[in-house]
Amino acid sequence: MPVFHTKTIESILEPVAQQVSRLVILHEEAEDGNAMPDLEKPVLAVSRAVVNLVKVGRSTIESSEDSLLKQDMPAALLRVEAAARLLEEASSMLKVDPYSQPARKKLIEGARGILQGTSSLLLCFDESEVRKIIRECKTVLDYLAVAEVIETMEDLIQFVKDLSPCLTKVSREVDHRSQELTHQVHRETLTRCLDSVKTLSPILICSMKIFIQILRQHCRESDEAAENRNYLAGRMSDELHEIIRVLQLTTYDEDEWDADNLTVMKKALNAVLGKQQAAHDWLMDPKALRGGVGEKSLRQMLELARRVADRALPPDGDVIRKLASDISSMADALCELRQEGKGATPQGEGLAASLEQKLGELTGAVTRAVGAMERSG
Numbered sequence: 001m002p003v004f005h006t007k008t009i010e011s012i013l014e015p016v017a018q019q020v021s022r023l024v025i026l027h028e029e030a031e032d033g034n035a036m037p038d039l040e041k042p043v044l045a046v047s048r049a050v051v052n053l054v055k056v057g058r059s060t061i062e063s064s065e066d067s068l069l070k071q072d073m074p075a076a077l078l079r080v081e082a083a084a085r086l087l088e089e090a091s092s093m094l095k096v097d098p099y100s101q102p103a104r105k106k107l108i109e110g111a112r113g114i115l116q117g118t119s120s121l122l123l124c125f126d127e128s129e130v131r132k133i134i135r136e137c138k139t140v141l142d143y144l145a146v147a148e149v150i151e152t153m154e155d156l157i158q159f160v161k162d163l164s165p166c167l168t169k170v171s172r173e174v175d176h177r178s179q180e181l182t183h184q185v186h187r188e189t190l191t192r193c194l195d196s197v198k199t200l201s202p203i204l205i206c207s208m209k210i211f212i213q214i215l216r217q218h219c220r221e222s223d224e225a226a227e228n229r230n231y232l233a234g235r236m237s238d239e240l241h242e243i244i245r246v247l248q249l250t251t252y253d254e255d256e257w258d259a260d261n262l263t264v265m266k267k268a269l270n271a272v273l274g275k276q277q278a279a280h281d282w283l284m285d286p287k288a289l290r291g292g293v294g295e296k297s298l299r300q301m302l303e304l305a306r307r308v309a310d311r312a313l314p315p316d317g318d319v320i321r322k323l324a325s326d327i328s329s330m331a332d333a334l335c336e337l338r339q340e341g342k343g344a345t346p347q348g349e350g351l352a353a354s355l356e357q358k359l360g361e362l363t364g365a366v367t368r369a370v371g372a373m374e375r376s377g
Contacts, residue, residue, distance in 0.1 A: 005250040006180045009122045016115050019046075023111040035098035039107070043091040046114065050084040057121055069128040072293040075281045076120035083113025120278060123250075124293055130247050133173045137240050137247075140166050144240075147208060147233045148226065151215060156208055167201055174243055189246045193239045200239070204232040261311040265370045268304040272366055275301050279359060283334075283352045286343035290335045301359070302328055308366050313376065316369035323362045330355050 019042075026036060057077045061070055087110035093103035143163045150156050171194060178190035211225040275297040282294020302324045309320035334355060337348045 005182055005186075006126060007182055008180060009119075009126060010182060012122060013115070013119055016118055020111040020115045023107060036094045036100075036104065036107075037098075039087075039091045039094060043087045046087055047084050050080055050114070053118065053121065054081060060125065064128065066128045066131060068131070068289055068292045069124055071285075071287075071289050072127075073121060073124045075285075076117050076124055079113055079120065079277075080117035083110045083117055086110030086113060116274075116277060120293065127293060130177075133170070133177060133247055134244050136166065136170045136173060137244050140170055141237055141240055144233045144237050147204065148230055150208055151212060153209075153212055156205075156212060159208075160205060163201075167197070170240075171198060174247075177247065183249075186246055186249055190243060193243045193246070196239045197236055197243075200232055200236045204229065204236060207232050262370070262373050265308045265311050265373055268307045269366055269370050272301050272304045272308075272363060275304075276359075276363065280356065283356050283359075286338065286348055286352070288338065288343070290339060295331070295335070298327075298331055298359070301362070305362055305366050308369055311373070312369040313372050316365065316372055320362065320365050320369060323358060323365055327355060327358050327362060330358065 054077050057073055061073050064070060086106045090103045090107035090110060093100050093106070097103070140163065143159070143166065147159070150159050174190055174194050178187045178194070181187045181190070207225065207229040211222065211229050214222045214225045278294045278297035279301060282288045282292060282298060285294070288294060305320050305324050309317040309324070311317075312320065330351060334343075334348065334351050337343055337345070337351065342348050343352075
């Protein structure tokens with residue numbers, strides 16, 4: 001199964017991941033008593049790439065009107081810059097002492113920070129692009145909602161003029177997005193739904209025209225024609241809602257049907273650990289908006305924890321489910337406080353701190369559940 005959910009993210013992050021793996025291998029070889037090689041040139045190349053990445057990121061923030069992107073991206077930029085500094089410090093220290101343990105530690109932390117920070121940056125931008133497509137889809141849904149009040153040919157002509165460019169834009173953008181996705185099931189679902197929308201739209205227009213003609217003639221069949229029109233508009237709306245749902249997916253557990261419980265639990269635990277930093281950043285920012293990467297990461301951690309609970313030994317599962325339920329309620333309360341502008345109040349900051357503690361307890365509970373399952377055989 002693909003690790004990254006779009007081809008663009010995959011093409012950018014795969015080389016970074018390979019470089020991080022290479023540094024980890026060098027670190028492990030050094031653990032066996034080997035000296036670390038001179039890393040000045042590769043680290044300099046990474047630093048230059050980071051400078052360019054940060055420059056593009058800041059430019060994107062300034063030019064974007066997406067409030068969630070403006071909220072989420074700065075933290076990822078700071079993380080990448082901090083990681084690059086760790087690499088530079090490690091390189092300088094290793095040049096003086098190729099066996100330096102603190103330098104090796106900084107090297108690994110910096111390398112992982114580069115990968116995580118770059119991944120966060122790309123995810124922020126990708127989610128912003130997805131929100132743009134969803135806005136276009138919702139515009140079409142708004143037009144479909146008024147289809148049942150169109151009763152004259154003049155209104156129908158205007159309806160078609162307004163709807164057509166929006167449908168064309170949605171079709172183009174969803175088609176491009178489906179080609180970008182690495183998960184086959186998501187690609188196929190988007191393509192199938194989009195084909196249905198394309199097929200249904202001219203039929204809907206035709207049904208609206210028939211309804212208007214029957215209405216003019218004051219025929220009894222107008223109720224049946226209206227029902228047919230409403231059915232077609234509803235079908236199109238359903239397909240668009242499914243497109244919106246799939247656009248927001250970043251993972252697909254197609255291999256879980258064949259995997260044993262322990263494999264699924266370990267995979268979920270790794271995913272939980274990978275989302276901790278983004279959730280932490282969101283909790284620590286009292287001005288963070290609802291629906292950003294950080295809140296999504298926190299909610300995804302809860303889903304993954306419940307997945308572990310469903311497969312864990314009964315006592316472990318009960319603990320995880322209770323913690324997940326408590327955290328979900330606390331997160332809802334924190335979102336409401338922040339929506340009211342009370343995120344920086346003692347109440348808001350206290351709730352965020354309590355959530356951070358609970359999240360740590362949840363991660364610990366999930367880790368113990370996986371360990372217990374492994375020991376039980």
